Structure formats: structure tokens, C-alpha cells
Amino acid sequence: MTLGYNRLRGSSALALAGLLAACSSAPDSTPAVEVLSAAPLRLALEAEGELKSAKATPLLVPGEQWSRRQLVWMKPDGSRVKAGEVVARFAADQGELELSKALLDLQRNALAKASKQVELETMQGRVDVDLAQVATDLSIATRYADADLEMFARNEILDAIQDQRFLGTKQDVLQWKRGQATERGRAELAVLDSQRASFDLNANRRRADLDALELTAPNDGVLVLSTDWSNEKPKLGASLFAGHEFATLPDPAELEIELVLPQLEAQGIEVGQAVELHPAGRPDELLRTELHWVASAPQQRGGRGNPVKSIAMKAKVPAELARERGWVPGQAFFGRIILREAESALSLPNVAVVAENGRRFVDVLDGESVKRREVKLGVRGPGRSEVIEGVEAGEAVLLVPQAPGDRT
Template identity: 50%
Template sequence: MMRRACLGLALAALCACSASPRAAYTVLEQAHAGPLEFEVRAEGELRAVTATPMLVPGEQWTPRQIVWMLPDGTRVTRGERVARFSATQSEQDLAQARIDLERNLLARAGKQDELATKQGQLGVDIVQVDGQLAIAHRYAHATLAAIARNDILDAVQDEAYLGVRRQILQWRERQSSARGKAELAVLDAQHDTYATVARQKQADLDALELRAPHDGVLVLERDWAGQEPHVGSNLWAGNSFASLPDLSALEVQLAVPQIEAQGIAVGQTVQLHPWGRPAQRVSARLDWIAAAAQTRDRESPVKYLSLKARVPADAVRRFGWVPGQRFVGDIVLLDARRAMSVPNVALVGNGDGATVRVLSHGAEVVRKLRLGVRGATRTQVLDGLQEGDRILLAAAPDGDGT
């Protein structure tokens, strides 16, 4: 198609050279109807529509370091080991938690002994006071005939004193018991905390291996900088490590520079093949287009429009494609057996108001066009041009040419 356009352009330019000196500097193209195809090339990656996430094992935010792992794209079976991690910090934390547990147990035992001793001493004091109180009570109620009056008065005073002392000892006993229970409760709470930490760290140490939940192909997850995990990488438990995609439903996610994305629409045909393997070409249709273009590189202002096209499952099985492969997609904007087009550089305006300049009998004539599909460099013309029309692409400045 490009060869035919160049030939027509050359013939038109030769014809223009035999006209006026101005025409010798005029670039022309002769309108011609024929096979017409507009395509836009896009690049992207094969991905799964759905995938099972694989997270770094362990409690949330526990540091992990990879000591062994399978490479990206490896086919795995259910239960197969995918990666192994080390957890030096968890080992240290577990040892510290066990030390804290031992200290807590010793502190609790010491506190119980202290409380028992204090309770025992208070008990002995109360028994002594009860004995003295019984004696004082007996003498306080004796008759004058039995003992002297002064002895009776002393006994009455002793009974009152011992009664108050007994109440004080009972109050101290209750306070000691309540305080002791509170202190033991604090120690028990500390014990539960240390025990929880110990269980968590033990669970971390018991979860240093990541295994495949089902058969599939391992696809490693990139971080914010686009880096894949590797041996020696420091990760956090709970973060995404990889995924196992569903190979029965794959799609290619493509990206097209915004300036070349004119005319792209859902439902258009796209010819897909892996990078470097044009023989593995399959036909698909665009089934999703992003609402707006976005930048992909902080260092570049160029925006790209994201597209998605579902890949036939039989092609995935036949060619052995796996997620992560780089793909090329040729999006077919127009494929007509017989159509006419003009270079975009010749158009003035767009839509229903588009026009071109045509040379007719040595004079410029403005033609109004009805346009169809617009490509990156050319646009389909539905009405307004005739076979053989000489389209003015550019004219020489006044005063040039001889």
C-alpha cells in the first residue's frame, strides 16, 4: 500500500513540474481507491485474568529474608516449595520472650511467697490478739469479789484496745489479699503478653517456607520500583510475593502512546504474538480500554493508553505461553478492500468540516470531505474525492522557484 502511494505521489509531482514555476515546488498526491488498512502497533505483557495471591508467610510486618526461591515463570505443582526465608529477628524475639516468661514465672512465685508470708504473719497476729482478747474479756466481766477493781478496769481497757487492734489486723489482711491479687493479675497479664509473643515468633519460625496452593506457573510480584524479589531480598510478612495465575483465562495488557491512540475502540481486531515469535500470531479483540491515558515513567511526560485483549485458551495451550511474556499487538483500525484516503497533513479541520486543496486545471480548489477512520498518518475518505484528483500537500512559498 505504501509503495502504491509513493508511486502515485511521484507521478503527480512529475506532472506538476511541467506546469507553472510555482507548481514545480508543489507537493502533490493523486487520489486513488484501493485496498486500505490502518494499524497501530502496541506492546504489552501476557497476564492472567484471575490469579491466586501468594503472600510472604508469617505474622504481619515481620521481617523476612529470602535464602532460596524458584525463578519467575517456573511451573509448580500443588504443595511444592516455592521459597524459603530466614527470620533472624524472630529467633532473637522468641529467645527474649522465653526469657521474659521465665522471669515472669519467678516473679510470680516470689510474689506468692511474699503474700503467703504476710498473710501468715497477719494470721498469727490475729490469733494472738484473739487469745489476749479472750483473757481480757473474761477479766473485764469478773465480779469485785473475784479480783480487785483496778484489775477489772485494766482488763476493760485491754479489751477495747485489743478489739481495735483486731479490726486493724483484719483490715490489713483484706488489703493485703486485694493488693496481692492485683499484683498477681498484673504478672499474669505480663505472662499472657510474653506467651503471645512467644507463640507468634514460634509461628514465624514454623512458617519459613512458602508452598504452592495449586498447580500453576509462578509469577513474581514486582515492587514499586519494578524490581522482582531475589535471594537476599528483605521482605515483610503479609506482603505479596508472587501469584499463581489461572492459565485457562489469560489476557494481554497493551499500551499505546496517546498520540497514536486515535480511532481505537472496543471490539476492534488485534493481531497478537510474543516478542520475536511472529509465527505464533493469533487474532483477538479489544475488550477493555482505559478511560484516560497515564504516564508510565516519572522521567517522561509521555502518556500511554492501556488496552486489554483476551487470548484464546487453545492458543495458550498450543504454544505454551505463560504469564509475564512480552507481546506485540497490531490493532486493526481499518481493513477495506477498496477505499480512498488522504495524508493527515493535507487536511484542514476535522469531522464534518474537514477540507483539502485540490489542483484542478492549474488552480487550487477547496473540497469538503466526509471522513471515516483516522489513522496516525492518513485518514479514510468516505466522500468528497474522485479517482485521479491531485491533492495539494504543500506549496512553495511565494517568490521561490524558477
């Protein structure tokens, strides 16, 4: 048994040594190449987008500007609505609180005005009492002052004359004080009336704000919910601000599809290029049209946290075709932008191209040696590019360019 086991182990060792020897043999050094040949060429970019209306009626969140709203009900996105139909309802807890504050300010103003009127009437009453007392004392003093000098002692006459002058001056002061109190009271009441007008205006604004909690459609159309800065559509329970766009009612007579591509992929996009479009999930409903608008500058999409900038482009859609196929604004579409179409052209993979100082090079297999050659490219696609000069049909181009030290 031991001898058999040793023989088996020896056979296994020989087999393993053979495998290792086979693995250690030099690999095939033939590089991967592509032999160029003239063939039909079609370079295209894939993009996603949605059907929109070139003209759309914006539907704004109702209420006073910047007042907060909470969405409590809305019709589904893409619903067909009639003119005057309610499309969304809102709640405004903050608005109710602001109205309560405005009504409280009105009550405080009314109490302040009533208190001021009582204070003014009390002050005027006190001055009137003092004036009446002074008038009585002044009449008595006047009587003594005009009496026969022989009937009274000299000191009594002098006191009467002195009282007459004092009481006359006091009467003038009291009348001035009464006039001042009246003018000041009127001014203070006018300030309170002005405040009340301001509080009334604020309360009426709050009432009007609370009355505007329903959003209605101004005309017939298809409801398309708008997206916010983070590319999110309104959801139930969301907090919105009055005056912001909630949705749109597109005009079905003028439709277009907006496509979006990352900035790095959108090189070479131009107005007039052909584009093939179809709804998401319906490749059989193909539409071939052309781009009529391309954004002049990239924009950030998908929220503040997305650093990728994109280029938007638009292609018109015949309204009759959209009606016939049941396409509606807001529907997702896929597009294929045709960069270059030719019955016969040379092209090569982008991985085979080396860029150096604004020039393009490829490695060409010439017998057993590799030569680097400068080429001139035409339209560049996502995977292949048209080649105009530098190589000819029948030449073999390395798919993986070699390092300078590896070329012979």
C-alpha cells in the first residue's frame, strides 16, 4: 500500500511539473490589431429626455408672495384637466398663525385707542373743572377790585387786585393747557388710526392669502408637474412657497423633445443634426427628425450635489403624430443623435488613438515592426472615430498603442 501511494504521488508531481512548464513558456506576443477597411459608417450618441411643449401656461402656487404652503392634495402628473378644474389644494398653518397675530394687533390697537380717548376726556374734564373754579374766583376778585375804595381797607383792595391778575393768568394757562391736550390727543389718536389701517391691511392680506388655497386650471390641457432645483417633483406633504411654479399646462399644438447629455459626451453636437427618437419602452414608435436648438453653455442638473454639467438640446415633434400615437408632455423618450452617416468610410476605435500636444497618432503594424503615424480625424463618436488622413485601407492599427521603448 505504501509503495502504491508513493507511485501515485510521484505521478502527480510529474503532471504538476509539466503544467508549470507549460505555463512558464513565453506567451503569444502578437499584438491585437484591427485591419482598416472602408465600410458603412454610422456614429451616434445615446441620450435621454422628455416630451415638452414649446408653449406652456405656468401654474403658480397660490397666495401672497413667499408665504408657505403645504401640499395636501393634487391630481396625478400627466392628468388631463378642464378649465376651472381644481388641480391642487394646500394648507397654510403659518398663514393662520399670521392672521391670528394680525387680529390680535387690531384688538390691541382698539384697546389703546379707547384708553387714549378716556385719558384725553379725563384730562379735558380736569382742566374744565379748574377753569370753572378759576372763573368763579376771578368774578369774585373782579367784584372786589372794582368796588368803592372807601368801603374796604387798603390791604384788602391790594389783595383783590393781586388775585385778579393771578387768576387771569391762571385762566390763560389752563385754556392753553386744554388746547395743547386736545391737539396732542388728536395726534396720538391719529397715530393709532394709522396703525389700525396698517393692521387692517395686513389682516385683509392674511385673509386673502388663506382664501387662496386652491389651484385651478385656467384652460384645458395636460397637467405636467414642475421640478425644483434638485430635479424633484412636488409630493404630498411638501412645503412650497407661493409664487413658485407648481406645474404647467402645455400647448399640445407645439411639442418638442428635450434631450440631455453630459458635457464631455456632447462634443460635436450641432443644430441640424439628425436624431432618432422613440418613447421609453416603445422602440417601434420611431421618429426621425433633427435638432433645432442646442444650449450654448452647460448647466448643472440633478441638484446641487451633482458636479456633472450637461448640455440640453431640442428637437421638434409634429403635433398630429403625437396626437395619433397618444404621446403626452412629460413622457420619457430615448434619442440617438446621428453625428455621421456615410456609405463608405474609414474609422478606427478611439482606444487606438494617442493624443499628444493637440495632435493624434496611431501605431501601425508594418511587418514585424510598429510605426507611430500621425492621423487626421473627422467626426468622433463615443467608441469610434472617422479617420480622414494618415492611414489607408488594409493597414493594421494596434488597438493598444505601445510605449516608446516597445516600438521597433
